[in-house]
Every structure is written in structure tokens, then in C-alpha cells.
Amino acid sequence: xxxxxxxxxxxxxxxxxxxxxxxxxxxxxxxxxxxxxxxxxxxxxxxxxxxxxxxxxxxxxxxxxxxxxxxxxxxxxxxxxxxxxxxxxxxxxxxxxxxxxxxxxxxxxxxxxxxxxxxxxxxxxxxxxxxxxxxxxxxxxxxxxxxxxxxxxxxxxxxxxxxxxxxxxxxxxxxxxxxxxxxxxxxxxxxxxxxxxxxxxxxxxxxxxxxxxxxxxxxxxxxxxxxxxxxxxxxxxxxxxxxxxxxxxxxxxxxxxxxxxxxxxxxxxxxxxxxxxxxxxxxxxxxxxxxxxxxxxxxxxxxxxxxxxxxxxxxxxxxxxxxxxxxxxxxxxxxxx
Amino acid sequence: xxxxxxxxxxxxxxxxxxxxxxxxxxxxxxxxxxxxxxxxxxxxxxxxxxxxxxxxxxxxxxxxxxxxxxxxxxxxxxxxxxxxxxxxxxxxxxxxxxxxxxxxxxxxxxxxxxxxxxxxxxxxxxxxxxxxxxxxxxxxxxxxxxxxxxxxxxxxxxxxxxxxxxxxxxxxxxxxxxxxxxxxxxxxxxxxxxxxxxxxxxxxxxxxxxxxxxxxxxxxxxxxxxxxxxxxxxxxxxxxxxxxxxxxxxxxxxxxxxxxxxxxxxxxxxxxxxxxxxxxxxxxxxxxxxxxxxxxxxxxxxxxxxxxxxxxxxxxxxxxxxxxxxxxxxxxxxxxx
Numbered sequence: 001x002x003x004x005x006x007x008x009x010x011x012x013x014x015x016x017x018x019x020x021x022x023x024x025x026x027x028x029x030x031x032x033x034x035x036x037x038x039x040x041x042x043x044x045x046x047x048x049x050x051x052x053x054x055x056x057x058x059x060x061x062x063x064x065x066x067x068x069x070x071x072x073x074x075x076x077x078x079x080x081x082x083x084x085x086x087x088x089x090x091x092x093x094x095x096x097x098x099x100x101x102x103x104x105x106x107x108x109x110x111x112x113x114x115x116x117x118x119x120x121x122x123x124x125x126x127x128x129x130x131x132x133x134x135x136x137x138x139x140x141x142x143x144x145x146x147x148x149x150x151x152x153x154x155x156x157x158x159x160x161x162x163x164x165x166x167x168x169x170x171x172x173x174x175x176x177x178x179x180x181x182x183x184x185x186x187x188x189x190x191x192x193x194x195x196x197x198x199x200x201x202x203x204x205x206x207x208x209x210x211x212x213x214x215x216x217x218x219x220x221x222x223x224x225x226x227x228x229x230x231x232x233x234x235x236x237x238x239x240x241x242x243x244x245x246x247x248x249x250x251x252x253x254x255x256x257x258x259x260x261x262x263x264x265x266x267x268x269x270x271x272x273x274x275x276x277x278x279x280x281x282x283x284x285x286x287x288x289x290x291x292x293x294x295x296x297x298x299x300x301x302x303x304x305x306x307x308x309x310x311x312x313x314x315x316x317x318x319x320x321x322x323x324x325x326x327x328x329x330x331x332x333x334x335x336x337x
Numbered sequence: 338x339x340x341x342x343x344x345x346x347x348x349x350x351x352x353x354x355x356x357x358x359x360x361x362x363x364x365x366x367x368x369x370x371x372x373x374x375x376x377x378x379x380x381x382x383x384x385x386x387x388x389x390x391x392x393x394x395x396x397x398x399x400x401x402x403x404x405x406x407x408x409x410x411x412x413x414x415x416x417x418x419x420x421x422x423x424x425x426x427x428x429x430x431x432x433x434x435x436x437x438x439x440x441x442x443x444x445x446x447x448x449x450x451x452x453x454x455x456x457x458x459x460x461x462x463x464x465x466x467x468x469x470x471x472x473x474x475x476x477x478x479x480x481x482x483x484x485x486x487x488x489x490x491x492x493x494x495x496x497x498x499x500x501x502x503x504x505x506x507x508x509x510x511x512x513x514x515x516x517x518x519x520x521x522x523x524x525x526x527x528x529x530x531x532x533x534x535x536x537x538x539x540x541x542x543x544x545x546x547x548x549x550x551x552x553x554x555x556x557x558x559x560x561x562x563x564x565x566x567x568x569x570x571x572x573x574x575x576x577x578x579x580x581x582x583x584x585x586x587x588x589x590x591x592x593x594x595x596x597x598x599x600x601x602x603x604x605x606x607x608x609x610x611x612x613x614x615x616x617x618x619x620x621x622x623x624x625x626x627x628x629x630x631x632x633x634x635x636x637x638x639x640x641x642x643x644x645x646x647x648x649x650x651x652x653x654x655x656x657x658x659x660x661x662x663x664x665x666x667x668x669x670x671x672x673x674x
Contacts (some may be wrong), residue, residue: 073525136585146520149528183483183570188410191486191567214574218582226569230528234568235575237551242579245555246615248473253611254604263607265486267591267600276588278583 002032003315006089010067011031012106012124013301014042019104020047022307023178026043027055029308033315036098038062039085044237054066064088069108070300077109078116084112093293093294102310104302107126107146107194114288114295121323122291126151128159128296129229129235130166131286132313135220135279142181142217144217145286146233149215153169155179156226157204160197162289163198164206169320171223179201179222181231186211194229243280281306285313289326294318339369343426343435346376347404348390348442351639353377356441357384359644364392370652373435375399376422401425405446406638415453423447427454430630435654437631438648439622439640444483450634451625458660458669461627463488465496466566466634467503468573468623469650471615472557474571478504479518479554482623483570490533493517493563494541497534498670499626499663500561501543506657508560514551516559518568523548530565542670580617583633618643622650626663627657631655 007023016039023035037044041063048059066087066277068077081087087207092098094117103110109184111127120127143163151159160178167176180198182190187198189211201208212222214235227235250271254264264271272278276282280299284306288295294317298310344360346353352543353376374381378400385396403421405414414493418424423442428436440447448464455462467480481488488496497515504513517535519527524535524627526548540546546563547558551572560575564572591601596609613619617636621643625632635647 030474071523136582149520181571183486183567186410214571214576215578215581217575218578223583230520231568231571232570234518234551234564237575238554238572239551239579241552241555241574243583245471245473246551246580246583249611249614253614254406256607260607263600263604264563266603270590270597270600274586276585277590 001317002034003030004036004098005314006036006038006062006092007036007088007099008101008105009044010064010085010104012102012298012307013070013312014303016043016047018302018304019307020044022304022311023059024051025308026057026311027058030315033124034060034295036060036062036089036097038064038089038092038324040065041256054299056104062088062092065126068106068315072106074106074108074112077106078112087113090114090295093295094118098315100296102199102307104298104300104307104310104316107297107300111288111298114291118291118293118295119289121292121330124158125155126291127288128162130163130289132283133217134283135218136324137220138221138223139171140217140220140225140229142232142236143289144227144232145236146229148193148229150230151193151228153193153200155243156193156199156228158198158290160204160206160208160224160226161200161329161333162326163328165325166287166289166317166322167224169322169325170316173223175207176223178206178224179209179216181235182211182213184211185213196304197226198205201284212304223258240280243278250259254328277282282309285310286310287317287322288312292323294314294322320324339371340367340655341371341513342371342648342651342655343399343429343434343438345423345426345438345440345442346374346381347401347422348440349635349644350407351640353380353384355639355641356644357381359641359648360396361388361392362641362645363648364395367652371395371397373397373426373429375401375429376404377402384500389414389449399425399429404595404635405443408445409446411443413448414443423455424450427451427632428602430632431455436494437633437651439635439644439651441637441644441647443636444634447632448625451622451628451630455630455632457627458629458664458667460671461495461499462492463498464625464627466623467500470554471620472555474557476498476508477554477557477559477562479564479569479573480626481564481566481569482573483566485566487567488530488565489521490530490537493530493565494537495627496536496537497563498560498666500563500667502662503624503626503654503659504561506659506662512544512558513560514517514546515543515561516546516553516561518554518562518572519550520547521548521586522550534563551555563619564575577617578616580609613620619646622647624650624654624659626659629660631659
């Protein structure tokens with residue numbers, strides 16, 4: 001099959017300067033990939049001038065005169081930016097012109113516009129953001145990451161169903177282990193929402209393994225970790241903070257004096273290998289689950305390496321046909337009840 | 338002044354095997370320190386046999402025949418373990434025999450028993466756990482970390498008042514910057530509790546700097562970060578998970594082959610310096626704030642290095658007379674209203 005992805009070329013802190021190089025890299029790597037570069041034509045076209053005809057034919061430019069600002073209120077973007085690159089890219093999915101949309105833009109606006117244009121799957125109240133986390137042993141998929149605050153037990157259950165379908169498909173796991181994020185693993189721990197969600201999960205078809213704690217996120221202990229968007233967002237950003245704290249100290253100690261600089265030369269291959277294995281850019285590309293279509297969010301600070309990974313995540317979800325899988329699982333659940 | 342601390346010698350995953358060496362280390366380092374080692378006499382006494390008379394005179398053993406298990410329900414510990422090392426240590430504070438109590442034991446039980454024995458300060462509903470976090474530029478104190486779920490806006494405000502008093506005193510800052518943990522820095526972000534707490538903080542005497550995000554925790558951007566115990570606990574444990582993930586990769590890459598081993602020998606002084614600067618044990622010793630007395634919680638997995646730091650945190654809070662400072666601040670607030 002050919003993969004057709006619509007890119008919000010203007011989104012993210014670095015915009016076309018990083019997104020177009022990522023697009024070109026992906027086109028070179030994947031010969032079955034066709035990209036629709038949505039945004040200001042005058043900005044995009046010159047950056048494609050050097051493409052070979054073979055690449056050029058797979059890179060379509062779609063002009064969109066407006067740009068959603070990174071700090072714009074989602075309601076304002078939805079109401080006032082009807083010709084934004086973000087919205088036009090999402091509309092390509094709605095019209096069946098693209099298999100998926102990828103954006104590094106304003107998360108709230110991407111959620112609101114996607115929901116408005118594509119609509120929710122039946123049985124799902126709100127979209128959830130799901131990302132892949134590297135673990136010591138294996139990956140964990142965690143959702144929700146910032147879209148929703150005060151999720152009800154039923155919504156946490158919906159997140160679990162969607163997360164398990166996504167994870168099962170992309171990681172090739174028959175019955176992914178689902179954990180519920182809490183402040184302890186004992187039954188009496190936590191707030192009412194998690195206790196009620198635990199009851200729903202215990203009585204479900206899912207492979208529910210019980211409560212998990214914050215440190216389980218990076219251990220690979222569960223395949224899917226479910227949480228409220230408020231908690232998930234803060235846990236993930238705290239993790240980014242710790243990672244920055246570590247790399248600050250590693251780099252400043254190795255640069256501190258001549259001996260450190262010498263040691264860093266000797267250790268360069270090792271340090272590079274560590275950096276590669278812990279590089280968050282390799283895990284860029286979060287899914288907006290629960291929509292009637294595939295929308296992938298790349299990190300706001302995504303550079304070309306990050307964004308190229310987000311494109312590959314989109315291709316994987318297209319190949320695995322995630323929304324259709326979630327729909328049929330939800331239909332089975334609704335029929336059973 | 339002489340510092341008199343009561344130690345729950347039986348608490349923590351490693352118990353007396355790590356706590357007594359930490360105590361001996363602290364006695365050697367601080368000549369104005371007197372310790373009350375509370376727990377099973379038969380276990381403690383043999384471990385003190387080698388002490389010089391000068392140290393021995395400052396290490397009093399107080400027999401307590403019961404031990405609170407690490408996974409025991411707080412209600413059960415409160416009801417059934419009236420002669421536990423934890424409870425007897427807290428009672429030493431209540432009786433004025435010790436300036437503070439330090440325990441690496443069961444957090445929930447420590448909260449419940451401290452609250453029962455020592456009682457809350459007037460104007461404070463529930464105790465909050467506050468810890469120091471290392472930042473790239475300077476320290477941040479964060480609370481609450483697991484004691485309370487579903488904190489109201491008023492309780493978040495109380496946490497802010499207590500956290501600011503503690504931080505101002507121990508870090509010597511006149512007007513510590515207080516941030517409220519949220520999923521974004523814009524005013525419209527977050528759940529109802531944080532929005533209402535933001536309103537209370539904006540109208541207060543505190544140096545409130547607005548919403549902060551998860552990645553601000555490790556940046557030193559705020560001096561005090563306030564959050565619900567559910568969120569704080571998960572953010573902190575997620576951070577521990579990331580730290581373990583990093584150290585796993587660093588150690589496995591340097592051990593992978595002969596070249597890596599050679600590089601690690603060359604880099605040893607640098608790696609040691611990095612480890613020292615990022616060692617969480619240096620920040621062990623969380624305060625249970627809001628009680629009529631000083632109770633310090635050491636990490637459940639505390640070894641002798643961690644526990645010795647927790648002892649120093651206790652000494653610092655005794656010196657700064659934290660509960661009295663919080664009380665007088667609360668009285669000023671109550672009078673004003």
C-alpha cells in the first residue's frame with residue numbers, strides 16, 4: 001500500500017525549518033510514502049526546490065493561508081482559523097485524501113479541531129493522547145497525557161480499551177497488560193475515580209494487572225498505563241525535567257576541566273550510545289485516540305529527527321488501521337452489555 | 338544547643354542494619370547531637386557495643402517491643418501497634434523528650450500516628466509531605482507528596498503557606514517564589530481545585546508566581562511547588578523511574594565491552610562526580626508539615642547515606658523551629674481575616 005499523510009507544515013516551535021527536512025528524510029527512506037505538505041505555499045515551495053523528480057512527485061503542496069499560534073486558545077483557533085494549515089491537514093483525513101494527519105502544533109487546538117472535523121468514535125466521550133515510553137525491559141504506552149482533566153471512571157475505562165487496542169496492534173502483543181496509575185498498589189489507595197475504574201477494569205475482558213505506581217512507567221512493568229490527563233501530563237513533563245537535569249550534569253562535568261574533556265573524547269562512543277538509547281526523540285509521535293481518523297501529535301519542540309519518528313508512528317497506525325480496531329472492540333463491548 | 342532526635346530504628350526496608358550505622362555516622366559528625374534509638378533492645382544494643390564512651394553517652398536506647406510492617410494498613414498500625422518503635426519515637430516528641438522524630442517506616446502509618454499523637458496545628462486540616470528537589474540552578478521544595486488525595490483549594494493554599502515558611506527558613510530566602518503545579522501556565526488551564534487555589538494565592542501575602550508545569554520541578558524555577566498529593570506522589574515516583582532508566586543505560590553501556598570498561602576507568606572521576614551531584618540520597622528527609630512537632634520521613638529504601646541526610650534535615654528543622662514559624666504565620670493570617 002501507499003501511505004498518504006497530511007502534514008501541518010507550519011506547526012511546532014521550529015515550523016517548516018525542521019518539518020520539511022523531516023518530510024524529505026522520510027520520503028527518501030520510505031518509497032511507499034506520499035506527503036501532503038499543508039501551509040504557506042511561499043514558505044514551503046522554495047524548500048522543496050532541490051528535490052529529485054522521484055521525490056517531488058510524492059510531495060504535494062497544499063496552500064493554507066493561516067497558522068494556529070502555539071499559545072492560541074483552542075476555542076479561538078477553532079472559530080477563527082478555518083484556513084489554518086492544521087485544519088486543512090485534518091480535513092484531508094476527513095475527505096479521505098490522507099490516511100492520517102501529523103502536527104507538532106498547539107495540542108489543545110489540534111484536539112479541538114480534530115474532534116470537530118473528524119468526530120468521536122461511538123462510545124468514546126473524549127479523545128485521549130497516548131504515547132510510547134521507553135522502559136528498561138520493554139515499551140509502555142501511557143494515556144491520557146494532557147487532553148482531559150477530571151476524567152471519570154468510565155472515561156478511564158475507555159482509555160484502557162483504546163490503549164490496549166493500540167498497543168496490542170503496534171507491539172504485536174495478544175493481550176497487553178493494563179495497569180492503572182495510582183499512589184500505591186494496595187486496593188484501598190487512591191481517589192474515587194481510580195477505585196471505580198479499577199472495579200470496571202477487573203470485570204472487563206482486558207488483561208488488567210492492577211494499580212501501578214509512578215516508577216513503573218519507565219520499567220516496562222505494564223504494556224499500557226492508564227491515568228487522568230492531568231496526572232499523565234505532569235508525570236511526563238516531570239520526567240522531561242529529570243532528563244534535562246541529568247544531561248545538564250553529564251555535559252557540565254565532562255566539560256569542567258581538561259581531564260573531563262579528555263575523558264569525554266575517550267568515552268565518546270559510549271556516551272553516544274547512551275544518548276541514542278535514551279533519546280526521547282525516538283519516541284516522538286503521540287496518538288489522539290478515539291477520533292474517526294488518525295491524528296498524530298509531534299512534540300512542540302520537535303526537530304527533524306523527532307518529526308520523522310512521528311511520521312513513522314503515523315505510518316504504523318495507518319498500517320494497523322487503529323481506529324477500525326478500536327471501533328470493532330467497542331462494538332463488541334456495546335453488544336455484550 | 339543540643340539536638341535530641343528520636344529514631345524509629347526498626348523502620349524502612351533495611352531497618353537497623355542501615356539506620357544504626359547512619360546514627361553512628363551522625364553522632365561522630367555532630368557533637369551537639371543526642372539520639373534516642375527506639376526499637377527492639379536486643380537488636381539495637383549489640384550494634385552499639387563498639388561505641389566509644391563519648392559517643393555511647395549520646396546514644397540512648399529506648400525499648401519498643403512492636404514493629405509497624407511496611408505494608409501494614411495505617412488504621413491497623415494505629416489501633417494495634419501501641420508499643421511500636423514508630424509510635425514510641427513520636428511520643429518522645431509529644432512528651433518533649435525529643436525535638437524531632439525520624440522514620441524510614443510505613444508512610445501512611447507515620448502520618449496517621451503522628452496526627453493522632455501530636456495533633457494538627459490550628460488552621461491546618463491535614464499534614465502534607467514536603468521534600469527538597471535538586472534543580473539545575475537551585476533547590477525546589479515540593480508538597481504534597483502522597484499523603485492526601487483530592488485536596489481542596491483551601492488545602493492547597495495551606496500547603497503553600499507551610500511550604501513557603503519551611504523553604505524561607507531552611508534556604509534563607511525572604512520571600513520564596515511559590516508556583517502551583519498545573520498542565521499549562523495559561524489561566525484557563527487545569528481542574529477546578531487549581532483554578533480556585535490560584536485565586537486564593539493571588540490574593541495572599543505569598544510571592545505567588547502562577548502556574549508551573551511538570552518540567553519546572555527540576556529547573557529551580559520556583560522555590561516552592563504546591564500540588565495535590567496524588568499528583569505529587571506520581572510525579573516524584575515517575576522521576577525516580579526516569580533516574581533508574583538513565584543509570585541502567587549508563588552502567589550497561591560502560592560495561593558492555595572491553596572498550597567501555599576502559600572508558601569507564603578513564604572517566605571514573607567524572608562519573609563519580611556526576612553520581613554525587615545527581616544522588617537522590619543527598620535530598621532524603623521529607624517533612625510532615627502541619628503537625629505540632631517535627632516528624633521527618635526518610636525514604637523506605639533508605640540506606641545509611643540517605644538516613645544520615647534525613648537526620649541532618651531534622652536538625653535543620655529543629656534549629657529553624659519550623660512548627661512555631663508556621664503557627665505564627667497562620668495566626669497572622671487568621672487575625673487578618
